[in-house]
Amino acid sequence: MATLLKLFPTCTWTGRLAHLSRKGWAQSRSGRLLPCFPASQRCASTTSYLTVEMDDNTGVAVVTMKSPPVNSLSLDFLTEFSISIEKLEMDRKCRGVILTSGLPKVFSAGLDIMEMYGKGPEHCAEFWRAVQEMWLKLYGSNMITIAAVNGSSPAGGCLMAMACDYRIMADNPKYSIGLNETLLGIVAPFWFKDTMMNTIGFRATELALQLGLLHNAPNALRVGLVDELVPEKEVLSAASTAISKWLAIPDHARQITKSMMRKPTIDRLLSHRDQDINNFVSFITKDSIQKSLQVYMERLKQRKT
Numbered sequence: 450m451a452t453l454l455k456l457f458p459t460c461t462w463t464g465r466l467a468h469l470s471r472k473g474w475a476q477s478r479s480g481r482l483l484p485c486f487p488a489s490q491r492c493a494s495t496t497s498y499l500t501v502e503m504d505d506n507t508g509v510a511v512v513t514m515k516s517p518p519v520n521s522l523s524l525d526f527l528t529e530f531s532i533s534i535e536k537l538e539m540d541r542k543c544r545g546v547i548l549t550s551g552l553p554k555v556f557s558a559g560l561d562i563m564e565m566y567g568k569g570p571e572h573c574a575e576f577w578r579a580v581q582e583m584w585l586k587l588y589g590s591n592m593i594t595i596a597a598v599n600g601s602s603p604a605g606g607c608l609m610a611m612a613c614d615y616r617i618m619a620d621n622p623k624y625s626i627g628l629n630e631t632l633l634g635i636v637a638p639f640w641f642k643d644t645m646m647n648t649i650g651f652r653a654t655e656l657a658l659q660l661g662l663l664h665n666a667p668n669a670l671r672v673g674l675v676d677e678l679v680p681e682k683e684v685l686s687a688a689s690t691a692i693s694k695w696l697a698i699p700d701h702a703r704q705i706t707k708s709m710m711r712k713p714t715i716d717r718l719l720s721h722r723d724q725d726i727n728n729f730v731s732f733i734t735k736d737s738i739q740k741s742l743q744v745y746m747e748r749l750k751q752r753k754t
């Protein structure tokens with residue numbers, strides 16, 4: 450058992466671990482003793498904010514976000530997220546990812562406002578690069594990506610869900626999803642806007658962005674922001690069912706098609722990446738914008754009292 454943990458320090462296998470410590474070992478050609486897993490073995494790794502459960506049998510990883518209280522996207526969270534997606538991308542066994550939340554009522558509250566409030570230009574630039582990286586990794590992924598939206602998903606949370614190939618949301622009218630940036634007195638950048646336009650079309654995006662619309666689950670389905678509504682308890686199982694249809698498509702054909710659809714949008718950010726960071730930094734550090742963020746945060750906290 451100790452050897453097993455030494456060989457795979459970041460990975461814990463659920464299932465018959467004790468059994469493997471006694472038997473289930475195979476000798477490699479170089480003579481090394483390697484663990485030999487049954488075909489259906491699952492591998493789970495946990496970082497500070499994420500759990501990644503890989504099922505070797507299906508080739509599907511479930512990535513569960515768990516950063517209480519609301520899965521806000523801090524610099525550390527975003528860094529971990531991008532590394533985890535990159536690792537799965539490089540894992541030849543992994544063909545698909547289901548992204549979900551491990552917290553009640555919230556998928557993700559979007560960008561962590563405290564990363565943008567009262568921070569200097571250098572921090573803001575580093576933070577924004579991490580936001581870009583998260584989107585580039587997810588929107589540009591070769592893997593099948595399904596968002597299992599089991600709670601509210603405003604702003605950056607909505608961006609994350611839109612970056613996936615397919616969205617399944619809990620049928621709960623209390624949950625909402627949308628790009629509500631204007632309500633905070635800030636502006637969704639061009640690539641947030643492009644992602645939404647690619648998802649729900651020009652007119653619906655124009656309305657949604659100017660009004661900062663947060664759609665409840667039934668409206669989100671109506672405008673096409675999500676693809677399916679299912680009872681809350683079934684979000685994850687519905688995502689598994691949905692991904693099996695996608696897995697039946699040959700990867701190379703699906704990947705080329707996905708790239709054909711998404712590459713122009715991705716290239717637009719890649720060719721303006723530094724300029725986009727500079728725009729963000731000069732916008733977010735303005736006194737008037739900082740004031741808007743402060744007022745918004747105060748209102749958020751007052752809702753409780």
Ligand SMILES: CCCCC/C=C\CCCC/C=C/C(=O)SCCNC(=O)CCNC(=O)[C@H](O)C(C)(C)COP(=O)(O)OP(=O)(O)OC[C@H]1O[C@@H](n2cnc3c(N)ncnc32)[C@H](O)[C@@H]1OP(=O)(O)O
Binds near residue numbers: 630
């Ligand atoms: C012209 C050129 C333009 C260039 C670009 C320039 C501009 C910048 C673009 C920036 C794009 C921004 C994207 C974003 O994602 S901004 C974040 C937007 N997010 C929100 O508006 C969500 C706010 N939160 C909520 O609505 C709710 O919290 C909820 C997610 C629906 C969950 O509700 P509930 O379960 O009732 O939880 P609480 O409201 O009680 O929240 C618990 C604590 O968490 C704090 N919180 C909530 N959201 C955030 C957040 N996004 N960041 C940081 N902290 C957050 C909340 O204050 C509570 O804290 P407390 O316990 O200390 O009171």
